[in-house]
Amino acid sequence: MVIDFHAHAITKEYLDGLNSLGIDPLKADGFKVPDWSAKDHLSFMEEAGIDFSILSSPTPHLYNGDDEQSAKANRQVNKSLSVICKEYPNKFAFVATLPLPDVKGAIKEYKYAVEKLGAVGVKLTTNAFGLYLGDPAFDDFMSELNKNNALVIIHPQRAAEYPKTPITGSVAAIFEYPTDTTRAVLNMMANKIMTRYPNIKFVVPHTGSFLPYMLQRFKGVTQILANLNIMQKIDVDAEFKNIYFDIAGDPEPVALNMLLMVADKNKIVYGSDYPHSPAKVVVAKKQHLDNNEKYKELLKNIYKTNAKKLLKGTNK
Numbered sequence: 001m002v003i004d005f006h007a008h009a010i011t012k013e014y015l016d017g018l019n020s021l022g023i024d025p026l027k028a029d030g031f032k033v034p035d036w037s038a039k040d041h042l043s044f045m046e047e048a049g050i051d052f053s054i055l056s057s058p059t060p061h062l063y064n065g066d067d068e069q070s071a072k073a074n075r076q077v078n079k080s081l082s083v084i085c086k087e088y089p090n091k092f093a094f095v096a097t098l099p100l101p102d103v104k105g106a107i108k109e110y111k112y113a114v115e116k117l118g119a120v121g122v123k124l125t126t127n128a129f130g131l132y133l134g135d136p137a138f139d140d141f142m143s144e145l146n147k148n149n150a151l152v153i154i155h156p157q158r159a160a161e162y163p164k165t166p167i168t169g170s171v172a173a174i175f176e177y178p179t180d181t182t183r184a185v186l187n188m189m190a191n192k193i194m195t196r197y198p199n200i201k202f203v204v205p206h207t208g209s210f211l212p213y214m215l216q217r218f219k220g221v222t223q224i225l226a227n228l229n230i231m232q233k234i235d236v237d238a239e240f241k242n243i244y245f246d247i248a249g250d251p252e253p254v255a256l257n258m259l260l261m262v263a264d265k266n267k268i269v270y271g272s273d274y275p276h277s278p279a280k281v282v283v284a285k286k287q288h289l290d291n292n293e294k295y296k297e298l299l300k301n302i303y304k305t306n307a308k309k310l311l312k313g314t315n316k
Contacts, residue, residue, distance in 0.1 A: 003307035006248035006271025009055040010036035013080040017073030021064040028060040030171035056123040070099040082117035100128035120314035121151025126184035130160030134187035146197035178209035194242035212258040246271030
């Protein structure tokens with residue numbers, strides 16, 4: 001059995017939400033939102049050998065500064081995802097999208113999505129309108145997630161402020177996404193989110209982004225700064241060990257090996273990144289991974305065992 005933790009559903013309601021909030025994906029991320037349908041997704045899963053997918057809405061994040069309008073857009077998306085998952089209960093589950101940084105609105109939508117719509121968790125963007133995961137402003141929201149042993153799938157969102165002429169061009173996926181993921185998780189670690197809220201199961205995308213490199217630097221520099229009383233002491237290992245990772249993107253030939261140097265093999269799950277990664281590309285990468293003898297035993301954990309641990313306590 002193969003469970004996919006990084007798969008996007010692009011419903012009409014999501015596209016309507018972008019339009020109603022005045023958000024242009026081309027301006028925000030440098031590329032158009034790909035076409036998607038549940039039928040196409042199921043065909044892709046069959047071809048790729050994926051048995052079950054956790055659907056999430058993609059970026060751009062549905063928030064424009066208007067709490068009421070943004071909450072309405074997120075509600076419609078969650079309802080649409082719920083309908084799809086009820087139609088194909090043996091193939092799909094979904095994580096809810098929330099109107100952060102509106103904490104009260106996010107808590108309200110989280111409860112509604114889980115209790116009324118059957119969401120198995122939430123998708124959180126690395127930053128919401130420029131406010132990063134780990135910020136104390138989100139503490140009440142994190143406390144609510146912690147009380148409910150929530151599953152949180154993190155997805156990169158382009159930084160609210162970035163160079164006017166990015167070195168990799170206008171497309172955020174090349175560099176801005178892994179950078180923002182790393183920035184958010186380091187901020188969470190610095191604010192002790194994983195140890196203060198130990199019941200939340202966080203899934204970090206794209207084989208950990210730049211975290212395999214940054215971990216030792218973060219550990220060393222924070223220790224120096226703590227000794228100089230510039231910042232609080234952080235048990236970096238304790239924060240890091242509570243994180244899960246998906247392998248969406250390009251796990252071979254380097255990224256997965258780097259992640260395994262710092263992460264527990266029992267905290268890694270599969271991610272396809274469909275439809276943002278085209279079906280043929282994902283299938284080819286997965287077949288290559290499946291045929292790599294080096295990962296034969298590891299893939300049993302990644303595809304099924306670790307995934308089931310993450311879903312434990314949800315309605316799936």
